[in-house]
Amino acid sequence: MTGSPRGAESLAAFGCFVVLGTVAVVTAALFDGGAVFKADDYPTIAYAASLQNVLHDFVGPQYDLQFFAFWRPVITASLAIDEALFGVEPAGFLVMNCLAFASSVFLLWMLLRMLVPDPRWFAWIVAGSWLVHPAPVVSLDWVVGRVDTHSVLLMLAACVLHVRHRRGGKRYPVMLMIGLALAAKESAIGLPFLLLGLDFLDPHPTLVRGPVVLGRAMPALIYVALLPLYFVFRYLVLGVVLGGYGFHAMQSFDALAVVDGLRQTLGLSLLPGAPKLPRDLVVIALVLFAMWWALFSSRERRAMRSFGVLAISAGMFAPLAQLLPSMRDIGQQRYAFFACTWSLVAWAGAWLYASRGLGRASKRVAPLLAALPALLLVPARVAEMHKLESHDRFVREVSKAVDDVAAHLPGNATDIVVLGGDAEKANHPQRLLWGLGAMHAPPFRDRRVDVVTLRKLVPFATAVEPDLAAAGLGSYVAVEPDGRVQTRNALPIERRAAKARGFEGTLDAPDYDRLLKGDEAVGFSCAADVDRVAVLTSVGSAMLKIAPKDGVLWVRDLLVADLGHGTAGSGGMTPLVYLLVNALDLAPHSPVDIVWREGETVRVGRLRTTRAFTERLIRELRVSLQRAE
Numbered sequence: 001m002t003g004s005p006r007g008a009e010s011l012a013a014f015g016c017f018v019v020l021g022t023v024a025v026v027t028a029a030l031f032d033g034g035a036v037f038k039a040d041d042y043p044t045i046a047y048a049a050s051l052q053n054v055l056h057d058f059v060g061p062q063y064d065l066q067f068f069a070f071w072r073p074v075i076t077a078s079l080a081i082d083e084a085l086f087g088v089e090p091a092g093f094l095v096m097n098c099l100a101f102a103s104s105v106f107l108l109w110m111l112l113r114m115l116v117p118d119p120r121w122f123a124w125i126v127a128g129s130w131l132v133h134p135a136p137v138v139s140l141d142w143v144v145g146r147v148d149t150h151s152v153l154l155m156l157a158a159c160v161l162h163v164r165h166r167r168g169g170k171r172y173p174v175m176l177m178i179g180l181a182l183a184a185k186e187s188a189i190g191l192p193f194l195l196l197g198l199d200f201l202d203p204h205p206t207l208v209r210g211p212v213v214l215g216r217a218m219p220a221l222i223y224v225a226l227l228p229l230y231f232v233f234r235y236l237v238l239g240v241v242l243g244g245y246g247f248h249a250m251q252s253f254d255a256l257a258v259v260d261g262l263r264q265t266l267g268l269s270l271l272p273g274a275p276k277l278p279r280d281l282v283v284i285a286l287v288l289f290a291m292w293w294a295l296f297s298s299r300e301r302r303a304m305r306s307f308g309v310l311a312i313s314a315g316m317f318a319p320l321a322q323l324l325p326s327m328r329d330i331g332q333q334r335y336a337f338f339a340c341t342w343s344l345v346a347w348a349g350a351w352l353y354a355s356r357g358l359g360r361a362s363k364r365v366a367p368l369l370a371a372l373p374a375l376l377l378v379p380a381r382v383a384e385m386h387k388l389e390s391h392d393r394f395v396r397e398v399s400k401a402v403d404d405v406a407a408h409l410p411g412n413a414t415d416i417v418v419l420g421g422d423a424e425k426a427n428h429p430q431r432l433l434w435g436l437g438a439m440h441a442p443p444f445r446d447r448r449v450d451v452v453t454l455r456k457l458v459p460f461a462t463a464v465e466p467d468l469a470a471a472g473l474g475s476y477v478a479v480e481p482d483g484r485v486q487t488r489n490a491l492p493i494e495r496r497a498a499k500a501r502g503f504e505g506t507l508d509a510p511d512y513d514r515l516l517k518g519d520e521a522v523g524f525s526c527a528a529d530v531d532r533v534a535v536l537t538s539v540g541s542a543m544l545k546i547a548p549k550d551g552v553l554w555v556r557d558l559l560v561a562d563l564g565h566g567t568a569g570s571g572g573m574t575p576l577v578y579l580l581v582n583a584l585d586l587a588p589h590s591p592v593d594i595v596w597r598e599g600e601t602v603r604v605g606r607l608r609t610t611r612a613f614t615e616r617l618i619r620e621l622r623v624s625l626q627r628a629e
Contacts, residue, residue, distance in 0.1 A: 035090040036395045041143040042435035042444065043587065045088065048079035049443055058183075061238050064611060066618045067585045069238045074154075074184040075147055088443050093143040100149040101140055105131045107156035108341065114163050115202060121367040122352050129344045129374055134272055134381040138334040141388045148337040151185035155194070155338070162195045166219060168207040178223060182230055186242070186319065187338075192227055193315035195220035200308030214303055242322075254325055261324030262317060268333050269340035270347055270373050272380035286346040293353065316342050347373060390483075395432050397485035401477040402440055404487055406449040408474050413497050414604040416536070416593065418490075419453045420466040421479030437538030437587030450538065450590050457540035457579040460564040464534040464541045467491045468595060471602040498524040498594075498605040501552050509612035512620070515556045523554040524605035527598045533558075535576060536593040537583035544576065553605065558594065581621060584614045 037045070047053050047063050054076050057063070062070040078096070086092025105127050112123035130136075139145030158177035165171050174195075181188035199206075199218045210219035231241045266286065267279030274282075290313075294305040316339045317324070323335045333340075348370040355366035402417050409415045417440065432439075433453050441448040454464050466488070470476035472495025478488045502522035503511060514522060526548050533553065535542050544561040546553065559577040583592060594605040609617075 035094050036392045037090045038142060038395050038432050040434045042438035044144055045079055045083055046438050046443060048076050049083050054080045059237060065585055066615045067581055069240045071234060071237055072147060072184055074180055075150060078146060078150055090143060094141060097140050097146050097149045100153045101136055104153045104156050107160050111160050122348055125367060125370045126344050126348050129377060130341055132374060132378050132381055133340055134377065134384040135333050135336045135340045137381060137384040139337050147185045151181055151188055152338045154181035154184055155188055155191050158191055159194060159198060162220065163198055163202060166202055166206050166208060167204055189227060190315035190319040192220060192223035193311045195223055197308045197311035197315060200304045200311060257325035258321055261327040264328050265336050265339060266343050268330065269336055269343035271376055273376040286343060289350045290346055394483060398432060401485050401487050402451055405475050405477055406440055410474055412495055414495055417449055417451045418466060418470040418476035419451060420476055422481060433539060434586060437590035452536040452538055453540060455540045457542045458563055458574060462543035464543055468534055468597060469536055471495060493600055493602060495602045495604065498526060498603045501525055505606060506608040506610060507613045508610045509616050512613060512616045518556055521552040521554060523552045525551055526553045526596065526603060530596050533594050533596040536595060538587045538590045539583045581618055584609050
């Protein structure tokens with residue numbers, strides 16, 4: 001193959017995409033002060049450093065999370081491999097993300113060359129546009145973003161191998177890639193439909209046997225038929241069929257929100273810098289073109305093309321159904337990492353077919369018009385990269401300040417590092433805050449110090465003042481309104497641990513029933529006149545109004561204490577437990593601190609839970625929410 005013109009072109013394309021793409025992306029990601037870990041990079045890498053955890057993720061939920069029903073052992077294994085290769089240096093992890101993406105671009109080019117061999121510019125323009133698209137930027141500069149870079153690489157490999165199988169190649173490599181893709185991200189459930197769409201659209205005659213539809217063998221139908229087995233496996237391992245983000249799984253389906261998110265995604269996939277009206281007009285044009293291309297083709301091809309377009313579209317967008325409502329937000333387009341290629345293919349395809357019907361001159365103009373979106377894609381990509389550069393600077397400043405504060409802690413049993421101020425204003429959508437519980441702990445630091453943020457758990461909660469949260473700690477980290485990070489002195493008063501009553505400071509699964517019955521005091525000793533306490537976690541904090549009973553601050557009363565109205569005009573209240581499950585699940589090794597003032601002393605009740613307790617709590621919470629609906 002390498003001696004043929006097609007083989008030489010493939011090698012040239014591979015070298016072009018991998019070398020230029022990787023160098024460009026890595027250089028842009030690292031030049032501003034070096035790469036950094038961010039968001040949930042910290043807890044996930046710490047988790048993957050253990051071989052036992054890696055093996056667990058093949059037979060249980062990823063990272064042992066309960067609220068987030070993920071099964072992604074391939075991602076955990078890739079993090080473990082990178083940690084063994086690069087230690088805790090983020091640059092190596094990000095280079096692997098970039099290599100995976102550059103290889104994916106090459107595979108997309110190869111797939112399009114197989115399906116549309118003439119003209120050659122079609123595959124080059126679509127693949128090149130994806131290479132400079134803004135949607136993949138976050139996944140490339142975020143270690144955990146490899147759920148996109150690695151899963152899509154496997155999906156595209158399956159597509160290329162499937163087309164080769166249709167033309168006489170082996171089937172087992174396709175099945176291997178499908179299995180690995182499903183073990184990398186849930187969105188791979190759309191892959192069998194993508195392969196079915198290729199069966200309908202591949203212009204080459206089928207050289208293998210398979211179920212026959214419209215007179216053509218459809219070898220991909222077996223993959224669609226096997227999907228129920230994957231769902232059964234997920235139910236046995238995770239207890240849910242689809243799952244994903246717990247808060248999305250609990251929400252009712254909103255068809256209008258899904259359609260609106262799809263509209264926004266298609267428009268931003270092609271014209272990210274354009275106003276809303278032009279974007280919507282282009283979306284309408286692309287959808288009409290896809291319908292025209294399918295429905296107004298020859299009678300022999302009409303049904304094949306129609307089913308092919310439907311299958312490809314279902315494979316691209318059906319796995320995003322839970323996320324599409326949130327993608328109405330222009331800042332959530334990272335979820336369109338792969339789905340953005342639908343618009344790129346449709347746009348280039350429209351000009352390809354226009355050139356075939358308008359004469360020789362249009363064949364020269366069509367490639368230029370097909371490449372036109374790059375004029376908007378490149379500036380949008382640069383703008384997204386600048387956002388990440390700003391975020392990386394913020395993370396570096398926070399990390400340095402946390403280290404400085406941790407080095408001067410007084411050495412009490414209640415030591416923590418407090419991050420005060422409005423940190424979210426300085427953050428990119430993939431926020432640092434989810435990883436605070438692990439950023440100053442092994443393997444990133446030799447000594448563990450828990451970090452909490454005073455970010456409000458919900459916008460309508462009452463904020464915690466740094467003077468209370470950091471009292472007696474010497475200093476704390478403050479994020480200024482303009483995003484600058486500073487170290488400030490804490491209130492110099494005595495800080496003491498509160499005595500646990502009815503438990504040893506850690507709640508286990510059997511304690512859930514004790515809390516529910518309320519027959520005995522389970523909590524912390526406190527003064528009778530305490531009426532307000534602060535709840536501090538690594539993912540957010542809040543002030544609560546609460547009254548002790550017989551000198552005990554009951555844990556049960558804390559969990560059901562109201563944070564405030566859920567939404568304007570709803571009249572509903574939000575108990576702390578609804579938000580606390582995030583901290584208990586995402587940062588299981590970090591305590592929840594309950595802090596209050598008693599005269600000239602600050603008391604701290606440190607609450608920990610076992611994974612069994614968290615699992616029971618989340619299970620009961622899901623049941624109660626389903627009953628409420």
